[in-house]
Amino acid sequence: MKVIVTGGAGFIGSHLTRALVEKGYDVHVIDNLSNGKKINLDPEAKLHQIDLRDFSKLKPVFSNAKFVFHLAALPRVQPSIQDPRNTNDHNVNATLNVLLASRDAGVKRVVYSASSSAYGNQKKLPLRENMEARPLSPYGLQKYIGELYCKLFSDIYGLETISLRYFNVYGPGAPTEGAYAMMMARFLIQRKNSEPLTIVPDGKQSRAFTHVRDVVRANILAAKSAKVGSGEVINIAGKKNHTVLEIADMIGGPKVFIEPRLEPKHSLADLSKAKKLLGWEPKISLEEGIAELRKLHGIS
Numbered sequence: 001m002k003v004i005v006t007g008g009a010g011f012i013g014s015h016l017t018r019a020l021v022e023k024g025y026d027v028h029v030i031d032n033l034s035n036g037k038k039i040n041l042d043p044e045a046k047l048h049q050i051d052l053r054d055f056s057k058l059k060p061v062f063s064n065a066k067f068v069f070h071l072a073a074l075p076r077v078q079p080s081i082q083d084p085r086n087t088n089d090h091n092v093n094a095t096l097n098v099l100l101a102s103r104d105a106g107v108k109r110v111v112y113s114a115s116s117s118a119y120g121n122q123k124k125l126p127l128r129e130n131m132e133a134r135p136l137s138p139y140g141l142q143k144y145i146g147e148l149y150c151k152l153f154s155d156i157y158g159l160e161t162i163s164l165r166y167f168n169v170y171g172p173g174a175p176t177e178g179a180y181a182m183m184m185a186r187f188l189i190q191r192k193n194s195e196p197l198t199i200v201p202d203g204k205q206s207r208a209f210t211h212v213r214d215v216v217r218a219n220i221l222a223a224k225s226a227k228v229g230s231g232e233v234i235n236i237a238g239k240k241n242h243t244v245l246e247i248a249d250m251i252g253g254p255k256v257f258i259e260p261r262l263e264p265k266h267s268l269a270d271l272s273k274a275k276k277l278l279g280w281e282p283k284i285s286l287e288e289g290i291a292e293l294r295k296l297h298g299i300s
Contacts, residue, residue, distance in 0.1 A: 002026045002065045003223075006052060006098060007072030008045065009036025011174050012113070012166075016069060016216045018042045023220070030061060031072065040173065052094035055101070062105035067223045070098045071113040073143070078261070080139035091142035092149075099153045099161075109160035109229055110150065111222045116167040116208075116237070116267055118144040125241075126270040129165070129233045136264065151231030160229030162222045164215075167237035167269050171212030171289065172296055184209070184247060184290075188297045191253045201260035203245035208237035208269050211284035221278040228277050237269035238282050250290045251299070 003020055007013040008029030013036065020027045027045040030052065041047060050057045052072055062068070073091050074080070080087040095112070102110050118141075119127050120134030135141040150161035174185040187197045218236045222228060248255055274280045294300075 001067075002028065003067040003069065004028045004030060004062065004065045005045075005069045005071065006030045007036060007070075009033060009038060009040050009047070010071065012169055012212055012215055013069075013071040014040035014042075014173065015171070015212045016071065016219055017045050019216045019220065021045055028061060028065070030058065035074075035175075052097055053089060055097045058097055059101045059104065062101040062107060065102075065105060066108045068098065068102050068107050068110045069113075069219055069223070070095065070110055073113070075115070075139070077117065077137045077139045077263070080137050080142065084138035087138055088142055091139065092145050095146040096149055099149055099159065103153060103157045103159045107159065109162070109223055110153075111219050112146055112150050112161060112163045114147050114163040114165045114233065115140065115143040116165050116235070116269070118147065118165065119264070119267070121264045125266060125268040127235065127267060128270045129235060129273055147231075147233055154229070154231040161231050162228045163231070163233045164218055164222060164236045165233060165269075166215060167208040167210050167235065167267060169210050169212050169215050170293075172293065174212070183244065184251075184293070187248060187251045188293055188299065191251050191299055192297050194253075196254040196256040197248045197251065199244055199248060199255050199257050201257060203248060203255070203257070204243055205263065206241040206243045206266045206268070208239075208241045208267055209247075209286050209289075210236060210238045210282060211289045214282045214284055217283075218274065218278060218280050221280050225278050232273075232277065234274050234277060235269040235271055236274060236280070237267075237271060238286060239271070240286070241266065241268040242286055247286075247290070250287070251294065
């Protein structure tokens with residue numbers, strides 16, 4: 001069975017690609033390698049080095065594909081603030097191209113990687129999917145627009161879609177630059193290099209960190225579930241939220257505090273919809289995940 005993973009050479013995409021190959025799928029990766037790397041790819045996956053904004057090159061790859069996992073994006077808040085036109089092109093226009101190519105090729109279902117940044121600051125926790133979106137950055141808005149496009153394509157064209165709102169994904173292979181979940185990878189590198197851990201601004205903000213293997217499992221369940229396909233939005237997150245200071249203490253070493261940035265103070269996800277519609281809940285605790293990463297980085 002042919003499946004497509006956009007952004008399949010990136011952090012989450014490469015983990016998903018390997019899992020799909022192991023399950024026997026004919027996996028086609030579409031990646032322009034601006035963020036992803038060839039070394040991340042499973043050798044059994046077929047790479048199409050294409051920019052998703054180039055519809056004429058993109059469209060033929062979708063022929064005979066059953067599932068499309070759309071992970072490709074420019075997933076950074078600060079660059080979206082500095083250059084909203086460029087990030088909109090990658091995060092909105094490219095998503096529209098993926099949906100159009102999927103519709104035209106008769107793809108059964110598109111699983112869209114959405115973002116918890118669509119929530120912004122909310123007055124109540126946990127965050128539920130029916131809350132009003134209040135993005136604080138162009139990136140958050142762009143990812144939310146992708147959800148709306150998915151819902152419209154289900155309603156208008158009958159293309160099955162589902163949007164998974166990720167909360168701070170971490171795990172082996174995460175890049176060390178950028179904000180949110182990438183903070184953990186940066187902490188590990190700083191700890192290994194005997195450098196202080198850089199914390200923004202006081203470390204008291206909390207996040208529902210989610211292990212990448214749990215995210216991969218959610219994607220595969222989302223492709224197969226008979227209970228979804230009409231543009232549903234579903235939270236994919238860890239069970240608990242943890243502060244940045246807690247993460248720093250688990251990794252160990254001295255700390256240094258730097259200037260604040262625009263971001264929500266706290267996040268915690270309601271996971272009842274994921275459990276009901278996908279049969280999914282996270283299996284890997286933060287303590288287990290960080291212990292694995294410390295071992296991989298040679299930190300005793």
